[in-house]
C-alpha cells in the first residue's frame with residue numbers, strides 16, 4: 194500500500210479508502226454487514242495498509258450504526274493511526290424540523306453524536322453530504338469553520354454537488370476568510386460520463402477527489418448479467434439481488450460496454466475486473482483520485498486492496514476511455 198497526500202493538506206492517506214455505507218444496513222430482512230463482519234473487514238483493510246475510512250452519520254439501519262461499529266473497533270486500535278471522514282446533511286431525526294440540512298443548529302448537534310459514536314474527539318474530514326438550498330452556504334461554512342477552530346474537525350469536505358455550487362462555496366470561503374473544502378466526494382467510476390465541469394474545478398483548485406461507488410456498486414466487477422429487459426441480474430446476496438433499485442442504477446449501454454472492456458483487460462493482465470476498475474481511477478493524472486471502495490466480504494476486500502499491485506498501460510487506459518465515450522481507438 195502506498196500513501197499519498199490528501200489534496201493540498203498535510204495529511205497522508207492510503208491510496209484506497211474504505212467506505213462503510215453498508216455497515217448495519219438492513220435490506221429487507223438481510224443485515225448486509227453486521228458488527229462482527231464489519232470488524233473483520235476493518236481488520237483486513239488495516240492489515241493491508243489501509244488507514245482512510247469513510248462513514249456518515251446516517252449510515253446504517255438505524256442511522257448511526259456504521260459510526261458505532263467503527264467506534265467499537267477503534268477501542269482496540271490507536272485512533273491516531275487512522276484518517277476518519279464522516280458527513281452531515283441528511284435527516285437524522287425525522288421528527289425534528291431542525292434535524293436535517295446544513296444549518297448551524299443541525300451541524301453543531303450532529304458533530305457531537307458523530308464524535309460520540311466514533312469514540313473520538315476529532316474527525317479528520319467532515320463532509321457536507323449534499324448541498325442545502327435552504328441554508329446560505331456562508332452560514333454552513335461559518336459553522337464548519339468553528340468546528341475546525343475548536344479542534345473537532347481537521348479538514349472540510351464536499352460530497353455530491355454541482356460545479357457551480359462547489360465554486361460558490363470555495364469563493365465564499367476565500368472572501369470571508371474561512372476554511373475551504375479540501376476534499377470532494379462525487380460519484381465517479383470508469384463508466385461514468387461527466388456531466389458538468391465539477392472535476393475541472395477539483396483539478397484547478399488542487400482538491401482531493403475521493404470518488405464513491407468506484408466499482409459502480411459492484412457492477413464493474415463483471416458479476417452482473419444482462420436480462421432480456423436490460424436489467425442487471427446479480428448472484429444471490431449481491432446488492433442488485435437484495436435491492437431492486439440497483440438492477441438499473443448503474444446500468445446503461447455505456448456501462449455494459451465499459452465492463453466488457455474491463456473484463457477483457459483483466460483477462461489479458463491476469464487481474465480481476467475490480468482491480469482494473471480501481472487501478473484505472475488511482476492512475477488518473479488530471480486530479481488526485483482516491484477511490485472509496487465498498488466490500489461486503491473479506492475476500493472482496495483483499496481483492497480490492499490488491500488493485501495497488503496492478504499496473505495498466507496507456508493502451509489499457511485508452512481502451513477504457515474509448516469504451517466510455519463510444520469511440521474507436
Ligand SMILES: NC(=O)c1ccc[n+]([C@@H]2O[C@H](COP(=O)([O-])OP(=O)(O)OC[C@H]3O[C@@H](n4cnc5c(N)ncnc54)[C@H](OP(=O)(O)O)[C@@H]3O)[C@@H](O)[C@H]2O)c1
Nearest residue numbers: 212213214405406407408409410411431432467486487493
Ligand atoms: N457521498 C455519497 O453520497 C455516497 C454515496 C454512496 C456511497 N458513498 C461512500 O462510498 C462508499 C463506496 O460506495 P459503494 O459501496 O457504492 O462502492 P462500490 O465499491 O462501487 O461498491 C461496493 C459493492 O460492490 C461489491 N463488491 C465490492 N468489491 C467486490 C469484488 N471484489 N467482487 C465482487 N463484488 C464486489 C459489493 O457488493 P455486493 O457484494 O453486496 O454485491 C460491495 O458492497 C460507501 O461505502 C460510502 O462510504 C458515498
